[in-house]
Amino acid sequence: MVADEIVRVLVVGAGTMGQQIALQCAGHGLSVVxxxxxxxxxxxxxxQLTGMGAALGSDPAFAGTDLVQAVAAITYETDPATAAADVDLVSESVPEDPALKGAVFAELDRWCPERTIFASNTSSLLPSMYAEATGRPDxxxxxxxxxxxxxxxxVDVMPHPGTSPETIETLLGLSVRIGQIPIQLRKESPGYVFNAMYNALNREAITLATNGVATIEDIDLAWTTVTKMPHGPFGMxxxxxxxTAWHITQYWATVTQDPQLLANAAWLKGYVDTGRTGVKAGKGFYDYSPATD
Ligand SMILES: NC(=O)c1ccc[n+]([C@@H]2O[C@H](COP(=O)([O-])OP(=O)(O)OC[C@H]3O[C@@H](n4cnc5c(N)ncnc54)[C@H](O)[C@@H]3O)[C@@H](O)[C@H]2O)c1
Structure with a gap:
């Protein structure tokens, strides 16, 4: 299947990333479930999507699109069999666990048409970890x-050794169609390009806080003052x-048994266990509750 033939996209996982990917696809003329x-x-x-559709309606990224109407056309399903009917592409954004991703794709393989391409939005895993489980590694x-x-x-387009050249071409073409700039990875590598650099920053920032070297506010202040970026590592x-940061850290801590990573994961878990998961929860390292005056 070539990129221009992709009409209908199934976004699996309706959290932070699934919502944004659904918006991007719907806002570029694709049918989204x-x-x-x-x-x-x-x-x-x-x-969330209704709010984003209204807020981003005049954003140049969606020029020429009625974003409110595009968002209203998105449908929502809990049943994989219904959701998978007649989709050309699956974009997966479930939590960062190779067994879970493999199981989700294996289930969808039962219901998706033969032509459907499976795309994973993993942050730090390798597609080869669950390629066989998907039932359609090519x-x-x-x-x-x-x-x-x-x-x-x-957008990083990263094949595993068994990905067909046609699949890579289709994903590169689709990326451009939906307003993305694709980078094709030459080999599998955890963290791709930007994330490889960004994960190193996060690891060092979390290590400083976990080891009690400085407060999260001061770590962010050091970053924002020098770089002039609006947010520091913890704000980001x-x-x-x-x-999501805990899932990634915990996975690699378990795999490597690196004592510092294990300590960092335990420190992040303290926030997760008290519901402070970030902007989506209204509180994380910082408070996002609406101001009362
Ligand atoms: N948050 C980011 O900035 C970011 C950026 C790029 C990539 N990613 C990656 O995207 C993926 C999702 O991250 P997120 O931050 O959107 O997570 P999230 O926790 O916000 O959302 C995950 C969603 O998956 C759903 N889910 C869990 N199990 C499922 C199943 N079996 N079937 C269907 N849905 C299921 C959950 O109910 C939840 O709604 C992860 O692999 C993450 O590493 C995250």
Missing amino acids: MLDSDPEALTRARA RLAALHFHQPVWSANI LDFVGID
């Missing part, structure tokens, strides 16, 4: 977005989601 195992996540996604690659998807519009992690 969202699938999540948690009905409440779909309710939240619908509300039609699987990573298609990794950055947030906010419409403005941080670099609040947008990523501290639960």
